Amino acid sequence: MPRWRQGLTKSLHQSRSMPESRYFQLASVDEAGMPFCRTVVYRGLTDNNQLMVISDTRSEKYQQLSDNPKAQVCWYFSKTREQYRFSTLSTVITLEDDTTLVTAQWHKLSDAGKKQFLWGEPGSVRNDERALTINGHFEDVPTHFCVILLAIYEVDYLNLRGNPQYRERHHLDKNDNWSSQSLIP
Numbered sequence: 001m002p003r004w005r006q007g008l009t010k011s012l013h014q015s016r017s018m019p020e021s022r023y024f025q026l027a028s029v030d031e032a033g034m035p036f037c038r039t040v041v042y043r044g045l046t047d048n049n050q051l052m053v054i055s056d057t058r059s060e061k062y063q064q065l066s067d068n069p070k071a072q073v074c075w076y077f078s079k080t081r082e083q084y085r086f087s088t089l090s091t092v093i094t095l096e097d098d099t100t101l102v103t104a105q106w107h108k109l110s111d112a113g114k115k116q117f118l119w120g121e122p123g124s125v126r127n128d129e130r131a132l133t134i135n136g137h138f139e140d141v142p143t144h145f146c147v148i149l150l151a152i153y154e155v156d157y158l159n160l161r162g163n164p165q166y167r168e169r170h171h172l173d174k175n176d177n178w179s180s181q182s183l184i185p
């Protein structure tokens with residue numbers, strides 16, 4: 001297991017009482033090179049170091065990541081004062097691509113979580129302020145529900161504790177080996 005992964009496991013454990021420690025920022029770029037950043041929920045890390053996120057194929061991020069899979073994750077753990085900046089290559093997985101994975105993630109959601117996928121097109125104009133109605137059933141996985149896998153190939157870690165602060169970079173080489181280097185913060 002790469003050293004940064006052992007560290008991340010520890011950070012998550014130490015912050016387990018803080019729900020907000022399971023949110024991170026995910027940045028992608030549009031076709032004009034404009035960066036877009038948003039908060040998403042961490043849904044796990046696969047054995048081959050891919051961060052898992054759930055999302056909607058009708059969202060802007062789906063189009064951006066489909067056109068350009070480069071994505072960056074920035075994750076700050078306020079309790080331990082650590083920042084992880086992950087450089088990643090993303091893959092968007094739909095129900096058609098991997099029924100088992102996508103179905104399993106859908107069924108892990110609460111009803112309130114599922115509702116967010118059944119309110120209509122995200123980002124489209126809302127014409128009135130009446131309550132939104134649900135379109136679909138909680139048992140059925142909507143075809144627009146998707147899983148984003150973010151394969152990590154570089155980690156920029158910063159720990160604000162201590163003076164000087166501690167920073168290191170971890171890089172995955174062509175032979176799939178991780179190398180680490182301590183950096184001036």
Ligand SMILES: Cc1cc2nc3c(=O)[nH]c(=O)nc-3n(C[C@H](O)[C@H](O)[C@H](O)COP(=O)(O)O)c2cc1C
Nearest residue numbers: 023036038039040041053054055056059060061062
């Ligand atoms: C705390 C928090 C958690 C969120 N989690 C997710 C998530 O897991 N997946 C997701 O697609 N959007 C999530 N969102 C909404 C996104 O931040 C964003 O507003 C939405 O996905 C539209 O982004 P886009 O137009 O760039 O695709 C979350 C927002 C907040 C504030």
